[in-house]
Amino acid sequence: MSKPAARTAPVQRGPAQAPIDAAIVQKAAQWMARLWADDASTAEHAACAQWRAAHPDHERAWRRLQALDDKLQDVPQHAARVLDPAATNTLSRRRALQVLGLAAIATGAIHTARNSESWRILSSDYSTKVGEIREVVLADGTRVVLNTASAIDVRFDGAARDVILRSGEALVTTGRDSAAPARPFTMRSRQGAVRALGTRFMLRQDDDVSHVAVFHGAVEVLPAHALEAPLRLDAGEGTSFSDTHVHPRRAALERDLAWSQGLLIAENMRVQDFLREVGRYRQGLLRCSPEVADMRITGVFPLADTDRALANLKLALPVELAYRTRYWVTVQAR
Template sequence: MSALHPAPGQAAAPAASTTPISEQAALQAAEWFFLLQAGDASAQDRARWQQWLAADPVHAAAWHKAERLAGQMAQLPPSLAMAALDRPAAQRRQAIRGLAALLVAAPVGWMAWRHSEQAGWLADYRTATGEQRALVLADGSQLQLDTATAIDVRYDSALRLIRVQQGAIHVQTAADPVVPARPLVVATPQGRLRALGTRFTVRVQGDATAVAVLEGAVEMQPTQTGSSPVVLQAGQQAQLHADSASAIEALAPQADSWTRGVLHVRNMRLADFAAELGRYRSGLLRCDPAVAELRLSGSFQLRDTTPVLDSLPDLLPVHVVYRSRYWVTLVPAGAS
């Protein structure tokens, strides 16, 4: 794929530009990208593109991000591949909006997508975005995988090991039929969790692992050597880091509500709510800073997030803007 560059004399955006990209600029960059890559753009089209590129530094930043993503086109979602150029108009518009969403989300959203895809395909068991899955392991222990979760399971003569690469799981341990009994351990990038006859949840969140104990107890051991283990009892929760564990807290109400397909929130910031709901929804769900601090309480069904979004204007002074099914923004009521 050939790269398209500014005309001589025009300033090129830096390779790692930190210029914020607006939704409008992202959409325009995506439209120009697909038009020019189609190979049949006229000289007039190219002149108009050059004018657009030079008109605003944000345009240049959006364009250069599009080119950087194009350089990794083999790893883009199939819906954004160059085959989109030959699709019907409606599908092409969807591809344009999808690319624009990646431009707004990049680099964090793009890197998260790549990590999710790579980890998911290599895992023993995985779930897609919005999917939940129940498993019964060889010893009778039961797992429930949350949205976008990837795990490996390794049982041998000495250990029952569950490795969480990403996402969240609910664990209901069973007595080991092997004698002597093997410990059941859940490993994450931050450390190891040894089940002490228990029911608990584990969620990998960036550089921390959230652990909530519903029954029994769990021993948490950080990855770094020399760190002291911490035991959580039923009704307690904590964050595990590679070098330590956070202070133990009382278990949050409805901490396992996701296992029943429900998101239960109490006085949650709208920005945090959007981030949490977005885990169960394909695409990009953004919250305008103007409404980020609004507070929300209630219980919301996770199996279909669109009705949840559509109900928000009845609960808060917000408007839900659908750029496409996969690009949604929460903005102040009356805005567009």
């Protein structure tokens, strides 16, 4: 089955570029589904190219769908089988995408999909899969290390450098802007904004709160709906913030950066919290029985090999691992 047109890299978008109309996205999806077919004609390829050239939003929608398809190609086949063993035996990946896409359009589920965690990751400019840690270098030289299952969008223009953390966690080392005057660098989460002041910092997005820690320079933290002035954090300081207020300062520890080296450093950590962190780096369900939840663990554990991390837990504590499947593990008392 042939695939239409060559892929292109994600485009950095400025604030002036409004969201693409849903009808345009639907039309782009229809064209893409048609050109995926084995019997797509030369005339249909030409007509699609003409439609893409008719308006900039047509091309934007096309590129965004292609980027989505690129990322879906990276979904492990074994993970797909865990979710639905029967479906993978009868449907190809692309046929499943067509069916799911048309179903979403027919049932009006587009809004729900766009607000899901999976959509935020798949439709972003840069993202990582579960268990992947990746560094990207932005146009201004800023280095962003993305933790597992993380996603960012980049919006640079002549006046500002904005990065939106859609999901997960990122370690940012800001570049020296060549523009004059230098454009401010701001990283945004769902709860608010962190403005960098020549900085190396980390931002993590959880459901209802964001966490920031500063390792060099300083940042200003401004919740989205705060009434007070921004809070300045200097190197060695961190905090959490909701969309209305900032929590008290805390120490920013270098061990908080261990994940960027593929390690989890646990210091007197509850087993329940340990499993929550390790579970971010593996597919499936990882849980513990109540009698071991509050046991404490100290050590250094590899995030690239979570089975090994779990085996080390078993060596350190009187627990055992019950594998229902490779993707369903329970830690229980020995």
